[in-house]
Amino acid sequence: MLMKSDAWESRAWEGDDLPGGGRSEANRTVVFLMIAGAVMLFTTFTASYLVRREAAGWGKVSLPAICWVGTAFLVASSVTMELARRKTASARLWLGTTIGLGVLFALGQVEAWRQLRASGVTASSGAHSGFVYMLTSVHAAHLAAGIVVLVVALRRAGRGSLGGCAAWWHFTGAAWIWVAAVLTVF
Amino acid sequence: MALTHSHGTDAAHGHDHPSGFWSKYIFSFDHKVIGVQYLILACIMGLIGAGLSVWFRTQLAWPGKAGMSPENYVMAVTMHGTIMIFFVVSLSLSSGLGNFCIPLQIGARDMAYPLLNMLSFWTIVPGAAIMVASFFVEGGGAAGGWTSYPPLSALPKAAPGSGTGQTLWLLAMAIFVVSFTLGGLNYVATILNLRARGMTLMRMPITIWTYFISAVLGLLSFPALTAAAIMLLLDRHGGTSFFLPSKLILSGQLQTNTGGTPLLFQHLFWFLGHPEVYILVLPAVGIAFDVLAANARRPVMGYKASVFALWAIAFLGMIVWGHHMFISGMNPYLGKYFSISTLIITAPFALLGVCLLGTLWRARIRFNTPMLFALGLISAVGTGGIGGLFLATATADLHFHDTYFVVGHFHLMIGVTSLMGTFAGIYYWFPKMFGRTMNETLGKLHFVGTMVGTFVVFTVQHFQGMGGMTRRYYEYVNEYVKPAAALNPLVTIFAFIAFGSQLIFLVNFFWSMFAGAKASKNPWEATTLEWTAESPAGHGNWNEPPVVRGDPYRYGEGADGKGWKLQTDA
Numbered sequence: 001m002l003m004k005s006d007a008w009e010s011r012a013w014e015g016d017d018l019p020g021g022g023r024s025e026a027n028r029t030v031v032f033l034m035i036a037g038a039v040m041l042f043t044t045f046t047a048s049y050l051v052r053r054e055a056a057g058w059g060k061v062s063l064p065a066i067c068w069v070g071t072a073f074l075v076a077s078s079v080t081m082e083l084a085r086r087k088t089a090s091a092r093l094w095l096g097t098t099i100g101l102g103v104l105f106a107l108g109q110v111e112a113w114r115q116l117r118a119s120g121v122t123a124s125s126g127a128h129s130g131f132v133y134m135l136t137s138v139h140a141a142h143l144a145a146g147i148v149v150l151v152v153a154l155r156r157a158g159r160g161s162l163g164g165c166a167a168w169w170h171f172t173g174a175a176w177i178w179v180a181a182v183l184t185v186f
Numbered sequence: 187m188a189l190t191h192s193h194g195t196d197a198a199h200g201h202d203h204p205s206g207f208w209s210k211y212i213f214s215f216d217h218k219v220i221g222v223q224y225l226i227l228a229c230i231m232g233l234i235g236a237g238l239s240v241w242f243r244t245q246l247a248w249p250g251k252a253g254m255s256p257e258n259y260v261m262a263v264t265m266h267g268t269i270m271i272f273f274v275v276s277l278s279l280s281s282g283l284g285n286f287c288i289p290l291q292i293g294a295r296d297m298a299y300p301l302l303n304m305l306s307f308w309t310i311v312p313g314a315a316i317m318v319a320s321f322f323v324e325g326g327g328a329a330g331g332w333t334s335y336p337p338l339s340a341l342p343k344a345a346p347g348s349g350t351g352q353t354l355w356l357l358a359m360a361i362f363v364v365s366f367t368l369g370g371l372n373y374v375a376t377i378l379n380l381r382a383r384g385m386t387l388m389r390m391p392i393t394i395w396t397y398f399i400s401a402v403l404g405l406l407s408f409p410a411l412t413a414a415a416i417m418l419l420l421d422r423h424g425g426t427s428f429f430l431p432s433k434l435i436l437s438g439q440l441q442t443n444t445g446g447t448p449l450l451f452q453h454l455f456w457f458l459g460h461p462e463v464y465i466l467v468l469p470a471v472g473i474a475f476d477v478l479a480a481n482a483r484r485p486v487m488g489y490k491a492s493v494f495a496l497w498a499i500a501f502l503g504m505i506v507w508g509h510h511m512f513i514s515g516m517n518p519y520l521g522k523y524f525s526i527s528t529l530i531i532t533a534p535f536a537l538l539g540v541c542l543l544g545t546l547w548r549a550r551i552r553f554n555t556p557m558l559f560a561l562g563l564i565s566a567v568g569t570g571g572i573g574g575l576f577l578a579t580a581t582a583d584l585h586f587h588d589t590y591f592v593v594g595h596f597h598l599m600i601g602v603t604s605l606m607g608t609f610a611g612i613y614y615w616f617p618k619m620f621g622r623t624m625n626e627t628l629g630k631l632h633f634v635g636t637m638v639g640t641f642v643v644f645t646v647q648h649f650q651g652m653g654g655m656t657r658r659y660y661e662y663v664n665e666y667v668k669p670a671a672a673l674n675p676l677v678t679i680f681a682f683i684a685f686g687s688q689l690i691f692l693v694n695f696f697w698s699m700f701a702g703a704k705a706s707k708n709p710w711e712a713t714t715l716e717w718t719a720e721s722p723a724g725h726g727n728w729n730e731p732p733v734v735r736g737d738p739y740r741y742g743e744g745a746d747g748k749g750w751k752l753q754t755d756a
Contacts, residue, residue, distance in 0.1 A: 012295055012380060013731045019386050020379040026298040029375040033405055037367065041409035044457070048413065048428070048450055056432055057444030124425030127445060134420060 031164040035171045038142060042175055045138070046182055049131050053186060059126025063183060064115045070108035071180060077101035078173045085162040095154045095162075098169065102147050105176075109140055128183075135179045143172045213308070215300035216725040220307050221286030222619055225612070227307075228278035229692060231314055235269035238262045240685050247678035249661045256660040257346050260329040263658060264347070265321070267332030268355065271600065272362050273314050275466050279608040281310070281369055284397045284469065286615060288373060290716035290723070291391050293382025293732045298375040306368040313361030320354035328355035331658065333455055336429040336448045340421040341436055353422070356415060363408050363415075370408075373401040382715070384734030388493070389753070391714045391738040392486060393611075395493050396472030399500045400465040407461040407504060414454035421446070452514055456507035463600050464503040468496060470607020471538060471567065474560040476738075477610045478545045480712040481557035483749065485739035487544030488537070495534035495541070502531045512583045521580045528578035535571060539564070555629030556710075559610035562637050566606055569641070570598030573648055588658075590670075591651025594644040602640045609636070609691070616695075617709045621722045622702030628694040635687025642680035646673055708752075713740045715753050 012023040052058075077098045084094035116122075116132070123133040146169050153165045214220060242262045244252035254262070285303065289296055297303045320327040329347030330338035334355070342349045377398045381390070390398075417428040421443075429451045430443035479486045486492065508516060508524035516524075542564050551557065573595035576582045586592060609632070616624050653670030655662060662671035708717040715734065719727050732754050736743075740751040 012298075013293075013382065015383070015731075017383055018379075018381065019384070020377075020381045022379060023298060025379040026375040029378050030298075030371050033371055033374055037405050037409050040406050041413055044410045044413035044454060048417065048454065051450050051453075052428060052445075052447065055445035055447055057427060122425075123420065124427075127427055130420065130424075130426035130428065134416065134426075138416070 027164045031167050035167065038171065038175065041138070042135075042178060045131075045135055046178075049135075049182060050186060052127055052131070055127070057127050060128045061116070061121050061126065061132060063132070063180065064112045066108050066112050066115070067180060070105040070112070071176065073101045073105045073108065074173045074176050077105070078170050081162075081166050081169045085166045091162065092154060095150060099147060099150050099154065102143060102150070102169075106140060106143060106147075109136060112136070132183055135183060139172070139176055139179050142175060146172045213304060214725075215296065215304050217285045217289050217297050217300070217303060218619065218723065218725075218727075220303055221282050221284070223307055224277050224282035224285060224310075227311065227314060228274050228282055229695070231269055231273040231277065231318075232688065233692075234318060235266055235274050236685050236688060238266040238269070239681065242266070243678040243681045245660070247675040257326065257329065259660045260331075260345075260658065261321075261326045261347050261351070264329050264331050265317075265327045268328070268359075269317065271332065271462070271466070272359070273310075273317060275600065275604045275608070276362075276366065277310065279466060279469055279604055279611070280397075280400065281306075281366070283473065283608065283611045283615070284369075284373060286619065287393055287611075287716065288376055288397055289380070290618065290719060290727060291394050291714055292377060292380065293385050293715050293728075293734060294376060294380035295726045295728070297372045298380055299372050302368055303372050306365045306372070309361055309365040309368070313358045313365065316354050316361065317358035320351045320358070323350040323354065325349045325351055327351040333452075333459070334418070335455070336418060336421065336446075336451050337431075337434060340418055340430050341434075341441070342422060343436060356419060356422075360412075360415060363412055366404060367408055370401040370404045373397055374405070377401075382732050382734055385715070388490070389734055389737055391472075392475040392489070392492055392496075393469065393472040395496055396468040399496050400468050403461045403465050403500050403503065407458045407465075410454050411458035414451055414458075417454075418451065449511075449514055452511050453507070456510045457504075459510065460507040461500075461503050463596075464499060466600055466604045467567075467607075468499065470563060470604045470610075471542075472496075473607045473611040473614070474542065474563045475545070476712075476714065477556045477560040477614050478542060479739045479741060480614075480710045481552040481554060481560070482546050482549035483552070483741045484545055484547075484549050485737070485741050486541065487547070488541040489737070489739070491537055492541045495537040498534035499531060499538070502527060502534070506531065509578055509580075509583070512580045513587045518580075525578055525580045529575070531578075532571070532575065535567070539568065539571075554613075554710075555624070555626055555633060556610045556614035558630065558633040558637075559606045559613065562633065563603055563606035563610065565637075565641075566598050566602040569645065570595055570603060573598065586651055588656055589651035590647040590655045590657055593657050594647030594651060597640075597644045597647070602644065606636075609633075612695070614710065615716070616698065616702075617705030617721050618716055618719070619722060620699050620702070621705055621720075622698055622700075623705045623709060624698040624702055625694050628690055632687050632691045632694065635683055635690065639680045639682075639684025639687060643677050643684060646677050646680075649673070650677075711750055713750055713752055714738050718752055718754050 014022055080094045080097040080101065084091045084098060087094065113133070116129070121129045123130045149165050149168060153162060211219060241252055241254060242259055245254045245259060285297070325346040327347055328334065328339070328351045329345055330352065338344045338348055339352050342352070377394060420426040421429050427443040427446035429448050430441065430446040431448060432444045434441040434443060475486050475492065506524055506528045508520060509528045512521055573591065577586055577592060577595060613624055613629055616622070650670040650673055654667050655670040662668065705721050707721050715732060718732055734753050735756055736751065736753055738753055740753065742749060744751040
């Protein structure tokens with residue numbers, strides 16, 4: 001199936017004088033749109049959070065400390081992602097490191113959920129805890145999508161630009177800081 | 187495997203003609219085939235969705251004679267709304283005609299992501315099947331209104347349709363959102379990046395502008411519905427209280443939820459719901475522009491102004507959602523904001539109307555079927571739009587809210603306008619789809635039935651609403667509403683006429699596909715790019731890359747008294 005699709009993509013009109021840049025520019029457009037859509041999603045959750053916290057049964061909980069270790073991993077992974085994008089020669093090494101750091105963050109998330117559960121905090125124990133589980137899960141889904149994309153990029157490292165992957169990965173990092181900040185500050 | 191069936195030698199020639207039935211008609215990558223697949227799926231869903239309206243209209247006109255219980259009634263109106271908006275208008279206009287037109291009108295060989303395009307279609311098929319299947323589960327289909335407001339939609343035991351039916355509804359809608367989002371990504375990437383040489387943005391037909399704008403609107407507004415749906419699912423199955431308030435009593439039992447706010451769901455829903463109107467109406471208007479220009483033999487009046495107006499409508503469309511909720515409980519100052527911003531939309535819409543009508547100025551009009559539907563669209567936008575002025579005014583809306591005035595208004599806009607545009611497009615591009623033309627006599631009959639049927643139904647409903655007839659009622663028994671309700675048999679008879687006319691369309695559509703008169707490459711003597719491709723065009727659309735040399739509507743140009751020029755002509 002994929003073979004046929006690839007064959008098709010190569011058969012789109014080519015040339016420097018195409019007003020929209022041609023097929024090779026499309027990936028950039030799609031990544032940009034996906035980030036825009038994801039920003040709207042997190043904005044909606046944030047707005048809902050700010051509305052809901054005014055009502056009864058909020059019951060704020062704090063994030064387990066391991067989440068902050070995870071934050072450090074994600075920030076570091078953004079740095080390694082940037083290195084992968086800029087240093088073509090060692091791209092595989094840096095991509096691999098980025099994936100590793102991403103997986104470490106994800107494992108940290110699982111541990112954070114386990115700790116929350118162990119202390120009796122469930123999605124239904126309070127409105128805030130509902131948001132904690134929901135927002136971290138939605139973020140984890142975006143991160144997982146990023147890891148899949150990076151694994152694909154690792155397999156075909158050296159061919160094509162990593163710009164789109166990098167943009168998405170930086171976005172998941174920024175989204176995490178956003179989510180963690182909302183859950184902690186408000 | 188059929189899907190990997192490849193024609194390496196054909197590739198060099200540009201045309202790729204998959205020979206197997208499965209790869210050509212079922213799992214095709216060709217945007218034109220996928221467009222037609224969407225249209226056919228929309229036809230099937232349309233029969234179900236419109237059939238439901240025939241059923242409940244019978245109940246309204248002759249209570250008790252339709253074999254319908256009150257539970258059936260609320261389920262039928264809920265499912266009618268859901269199916270018509272998301273599985274008929276969206277699939278036919280946005281997905282069907284959009285897929286068909288976009289690469290052809292911008293001079294691309296296919297969508298940017300043909301595989302993704304095919305997957306979008308085959309994602310929506312199980313979605314539609316699940317939506318239909320929900321009729322047959324215990325308790326029946328969802329019955330909380332197409333808006334799915336909690337608590338009816340959030341408590342599985344709230345009403346018969348709130349159980350499995352509502353779960354399946356949410357699942358089908360989730361599938362729809364995924365498919366529609368993938369489609370939107372493809373549209374934007376294709377339009378931005380795959381345009382042919384010389385096809386600058388300001389040389390794109392207005393149809394393409396409207397598909398572009400509506401795809402952007404969809405990508406920015408559907409995430410709000412996604413977030414709402416996730417929270418609703420958690421409320422239903424995860425024991426959370428995002429939308430479920432405290433002290434809710436169900437069947438005499440106090441619920442354990444605390445502090446949730448049903449109003450939040452309404453905000454999130456309408457943050458999508460209102461842009462959704464424009465997602466569906468704008469492409470219909472865009473198609474009308476193309477059809478009007480071709481049959482008035484005149485360039486579109488105010489091309490730049492129209493493009494500007496479309497963007498203005500899209501922007502304003504995203505910040506006015508609150509006008510659906512004037513009586514849900516809202517700070518009066520906020521209500522004033524939503525009122526004023528909604529009324530401002532009149533300005534760009536009026537500009538569009540002027541451009542549509544101005545295109546007809548002093549024209550020698552060809553009154554063929556697509557043109558009739560395009561003219562019908564202008565009428566529907568105007569008539570429906572007038573009702574919008576009243577509903578946008580918070581004080582008037584206090585009376586009109588949830589009455590048949592609203593029902594009449596939004597049907598004229600999202601129903602009649604969108605479908606008039608869809609039909610104009612189908613009759614117009616049918617020769618490009620199948621190399622044959624649709625029957626003109628049947629087409630005109632279809633138009634007259636649709637026009638008369640829908641306009642009587644929905645204009646009369648405005649008056650019924652003014653007379654105090656509220657929507658979603660199984661039967662009108664109160665004395666005060668009887669004069670308004672007395673019009674129900676009339677409305678129902680014309681609803682039958684409108685429905686019957688669609689059957690004429692279906693016969694014409696499927697009959698002409700195989701037996702219609704053979705069409706030439708450019709039967710309408712139109713100027714846009716799709717008419718330079720063969721009718722029907724093979725997979726790949728053109729052998730040689732088309733080069734665009736002029737504006738999309740070159741009517742009144744050309745030598746030797748021909749009076750028009752293709753976009754590719756020098």
